Amino acid sequence: MERRNFIKAALLGGIAGAVKLKGNDLFADDKMSVSASNDLVAVMGGEPAQMYQKAIEAMGGISKYIKKGDKVVIKPNIGWDKAPELAANTNPQLVSAIIKDCFAAGAKEVTVFDHTCDQWQACYKNSGIESAAKEAGAKVAFAHDQKYFKTVKLPKGVRLKEVMIHEAIVDCDAWINVPILKTHGGARMTISMKNFMGIVWDRRFFHANDLHQCIADCSTYEKMPVLNIVDAYRVMTQNGPKGKGIEDVQLAKALFISPDIVAVDTAAVKFFAQFKEMKLDEVTHIGLAEKLNIGTTDISKLKVERIRLG
Amino acid sequence: MYKVLKKIRVGVALFFLVSITAAFLYIVNSETSVFSTLLKLQFVPSLLGVFSGTAVVFILLLLLTLIFGRVYCSTICPLGVFQDVTTRVANLFKSKKQKRFTYDKPKKSRYIVLGIVALFLIIGITLPLAYLDPYSIWGRISSEIINNSEQLINNGISFLFPNSVYFRSFVHFAVGSFVFALFLLAAIVLFSAFRGRLYCNTICPVGSLLGLISRFAAFQPVINHEKCTRCHLCAIKCKSQCIDLKTQTVDTSRCVVCMNCVAACKNGSMTFSFTWRKSSKQNYNNPIEAQNKEINSPDRRRALIAMGLMGTALAVKAAKVGPLLSVKPKISGISPPGSISIVHLKQNCTACHACITACPNNIIKPATMEYGLDGVLLPVLNFDNHFCSYECNQCSIVCPSNAIMPITLEEKKLTQVGKVRFIPKRCIVFTDKTACGACEEHCPTKAITMVPYKNREGLYFPSVNRDYCIGCGGCEFICPAVPEKAMIVQGLDVHETAKKPLKEEQEELVIDSFGF
Numbered sequence: 030m031e032r033r034n035f036i037k038a039a040l041l042g043g044i045a046g047a048v049k050l051k052g053n054d055l056f057a058d059d060k061m062s063v064s065a066s067n068d069l070v071a072v073m074g075g076e077p078a079q080m081y082q083k084a085i086e087a088m089g090g091i092s093k094y095i096k097k098g099d100k101v102v103i104k105p106n107i108g109w110d111k112a113p114e115l116a117a118n119t120n121p122q123l124v125s126a127i128i129k130d131c132f133a134a135g136a137k138e139v140t141v142f143d144h145t146c147d148q149w150q151a152c153y154k155n156s157g158i159e160s161a162a163k164e165a166g167a168k169v170a171f172a173h174d175q176k177y178f179k180t181v182k183l184p185k186g187v188r189l190k191e192v193m194i195h196e197a198i199v200d201c202d203a204w205i206n207v208p209i210l211k212t213h214g215g216a217r218m219t220i221s222m223k224n225f226m227g228i229v230w231d232r233r234f235f236h237a238n239d240l241h242q243c244i245a246d247c248s249t250y251e252k253m254p255v256l257n258i259v260d261a262y263r264v265m266t267q268n269g270p271k272g273k274g275i276e277d278v279q280l281a282k283a284l285f286i287s288p289d290i291v292a293v294d295t296a297a298v299k300f301f302a303q304f305k306e307m308k309l310d311e312v313t314h315i316g317l318a319e320k321l322n323i324g325t326t327d328i329s330k331l332k333v334e335r336i337r338l339g
Numbered sequence: 340m341y342k343v344l345k346k347i348r349v350g351v352a353l354f355f356l357v358s359i360t361a362a363f364l365y366i367v368n369s370e371t372s373v374f375s376t377l378l379k380l381q382f383v384p385s386l387l388g389v390f391s392g393t394a395v396v397f398i399l400l401l402l403l404t405l406i407f408g409r410v411y412c413s414t415i416c417p418l419g420v421f422q423d424v425t426t427r428v429a430n431l432f433k434s435k436k437q438k439r440f441t442y443d444k445p446k447k448s449r450y451i452v453l454g455i456v457a458l459f460l461i462i463g464i465t466l467p468l469a470y471l472d473p474y475s476i477w478g479r480i481s482s483e484i485i486n487n488s489e490q491l492i493n494n495g496i497s498f499l500f501p502n503s504v505y506f507r508s509f510v511h512f513a514v515g516s517f518v519f520a521l522f523l524l525a526a527i528v529l530f531s532a533f534r535g536r537l538y539c540n541t542i543c544p545v546g547s548l549l550g551l552i553s554r555f556a557a558f559q560p561v562i563n564h565e566k567c568t569r570c571h572l573c574a575i576k577c578k579s580q581c582i583d584l585k586t587q588t589v590d591t592s593r594c595v596v597c598m599n600c601v602a603a604c605k606n607g608s609m610t611f612s613f614t615w616r617k618s619s620k621q622n623y624n625n626p627i628e629a630q631n632k633e634i635n636s637p638d639r640r641r642a643l644i645a646m647g648l649m650g651t652a653l654a655v656k657a658a659k660v661g662p663l664l665s666v667k668p669k670i671s672g673i674s675p676p677g678s679i680s681i682v683h684l685k686q687n688c689t690a691c692h693a694c695i696t697a698c699p700n701n702i703i704k705p706a707t708m709e710y711g712l713d714g715v716l717l718p719v720l721n722f723d724n725h726f727c728s729y730e731c732n733q734c735s736i737v738c739p740s741n742a743i744m745p746i747t748l749e750e751k752k753l754t755q756v757g758k759v760r761f762i763p764k765r766c767i768v769f770t771d772k773t774a775c776g777a778c779e780e781h782c783p784t785k786a787i788t789m790v791p792y793k794n795r796e797g798l799y800f801p802s803v804n805r806d807y808c809i810g811c812g813g814c815e816f817i818c819p820a821v822p823e824k825a826m827i828v829q830g831l832d833v834h835e836t837a838k839k840p841l842k843e844e845q846e847e848l849v850i851d852s853f854g855f
Contacts, residue, residue: 147729151728155730168502173505174507214780215775215780233777236775236776236777237775237820240773240775241774267845268843271780271782273783273784273843276842277843280847283850303850303854304850
């Protein structure tokens with residue numbers, strides 16, 4: 030319960046500051062919805078936007094996480110110059126649905142970005158995310174130069190004590206982490222926590238200083254995403270995170286959502302293990318994050334809703 | 340009528356100057372490569388690509404010169420047009436008297452320069468031609484000076500409009516190449532501000548070569564000896580300083596057919612006329628002209644020698660004889676995909692830097708000593724700031740001289756410009772016993788795979804199969820090992836073809852459970 034209270038307080042504090050509302054009203058409001066909703070929702074068998082709608086409903090609706098007038102950031106994985114079918118980047122339809130939902134909740138502006146690995150313009154364009162985001166009314170921010178990043182302290186970090194994070198995240202009211210579920214040669218899996226490597230400038234530091242520990246440390250950042258939405262519509266089950274071709278991809282049609290980044294990654298790994306052998310222990314950063322009290326791997330203790338569509 | 344012709348010349352000239360300069364600007368290249376196709380009309384690239392690509396442009400340019408004289412020099416050549424612009428601007432600051440051009444004797448140096456350039460070409464060294472080629476000089480000026488200035492301006496604007504204009508990272512600045520371009524720009528500006536087309540008629544190998552043909556052009560500026568009053572209106576306008584009113588002749592080897600003289604002539608004694616109908620007899624009826632030819636005879640000898648040498652150079656190229664002399668590089672640079680080999684690059688590249696400005700990743704830079712002395716300023720790949728995109732063949736598209744052959748994306752994906760060397764002792768997984776895999780993550784062909792590391796559970800180590808490596812440098816760029824990277828791409832002197840990446844087919848699975 031301590032964890033949940035902490036998240037709630039952090040969340041509400043931020044929101045209260047941003048919208049200048051009286052604390053009392055908000056707390057009164059929120060208590061009801063929190064107790065009524067789930068900690069983690071898993072959806073299966075639908076199209077990306079449809080699964081998102083079901084998932085967010087079961088989580089109590091987007092308004093619980095995004096307040097009127099918020100500056101919102103949506104952080105998909107746009108790391109590679111690959112088409113959506115190749116599942117190297119987050120599904121653009123999902124990104125579009127989330128943006129529209131945020132605007133419906135009264136978000137003042139929605140920004141989408143990623144610090145890409147391949148040439149950034151090619152990634153933005155060929156992932157289909159730039160056009161989907163712009164169509165939905167979001168801003169697409171640049172993240173290809175150190176100029177766009179700000180240094181923040183990570184006092185709870187073990188190896189990573191200080192990191193440069195994209196200004197859009199640093200300056201926003203709330204952000205939503207939207208990774209895609211993939212294998213990863215170095216980190217074994219790339220899901221929500223690994224997706225933070227796209228909000229930071231110097232990724233080499235992570236690789237050179239115990240990759241798993243740095244990934245876990247990065248999730249001690251005080252401004253955590255209000256939601257983590259794992260896109261598992263198409264899942265790259267081999268040769269990740271870049272992949273070679275369409276044969277690396279399985280059509281899984283699933284989606285996971287939770288404010289608890291450790292829990293959602295745990296759930297995603299367990300789901301993934303049905304396609305390819307993958308032990309939770311092997312994705313070391315998930316366990317390390319639990320040690321840092323970022324979240325829990327014990328999904329059985331959480332209120333989980335499983336939804337099957339179609 | 341001549342005034343209209345002159346206006347057409349100015350219009351066409353400005354079109355080429357602007358378009359060709361645009362082909363060297365990042366801001367244009369990031370949107371379209373249309374302007375790059377115009378580069379293929381340039382003379383030296385067409386000459387060098389005559390056997391490796393198409394001879395069409397080369398023959399067309401020669402025919403153009405044979406019919407109209409050196410119109411190439413006053414319209415298509417960007418450096419020529421730029422000199423005209425400089426002359427024009429300089430005139431704004433000159434007195435009426437200072438603006439006047441006077442006749443100047445032809446310079447000995449032009450055929451000597453052409454001869455030397457040809458001699459080097461024969462022994463397989465293209466560099467002197469590359470350094471003196473007016474198009475490539477303009478390319479380097481555009482790339483180093485105009486493009487870099489444009490970047491500074493862009494970045495200034497990006498601070499004013501941070502959401503719509505992106506900041507262009509300052510990745511590398513080739514000091515030597517910049518200074519060389521600046522020196523050439525200064526020299527050209529000085530030449531043209533005071534002496535019009537001096538560069539074109541004393542140094543430029545293209546001007547000298549085309550001049551050899553333009554002597555015999557079908558259309559030439561001709562002075563009617565009876566009508567001409569020697570009023571000098573034509574000569575003071577002649578930026579090639581080639582109208583000699585003492586003999587009432589025009590040195591057509593130097594004339595760039597700018598039409599200034601014919602447009603200036605008040606009584607119609609100067610015309611741009613078809614000359615092939617006239618029999619040679621008629622020409623020699625004029626004693627002054629005959630005398631003039633005699634005076635020019637040493638010049639003619641030099642011209643013939645230079646022409647012979649150029650012919651030999653072309654023959655050598657046609658015979659595809661390897662370079663007779665080439666400085667062996669100490670360090671082997673990685674040449675862009677499509678350049679076949681370092682030798683091919685050296686023989687065909689004019690160092691115009693079109694590829695350098697076209698590369699969206701800014702990984703092509705002017706070589707210092709990577710290819711040896713005879714490769715300075717040639718394009719070389721450098722993976723310090725990025726790597727070669729798997730889905731990109733932009734450099735091969737823009738290259739006008741076929742130094743980088745046009746290759747399809749499919750060909751490019753198998754073109755092995757180098758092979759990676761893995762030095763396990765430097766690898767983070769070995770030194771720190773922690774996970775990394777940054778190299779494998781970036782490898783587009785999976786020449787690098789991660790395999791279980793010794794008996795340490797959960798730790799994976801890179802394994803390299805160089806047969807699949809195309810030398811894109813993704814691994815080298817991202818490798819976090821310091822001070823020396825564990826993955827280093829070693830350039831291949833002659834590019835090879837990599838094995839096609841294996842398709843790892845897997846069974847399509849239908850999952851019905853969440854797994855938790």
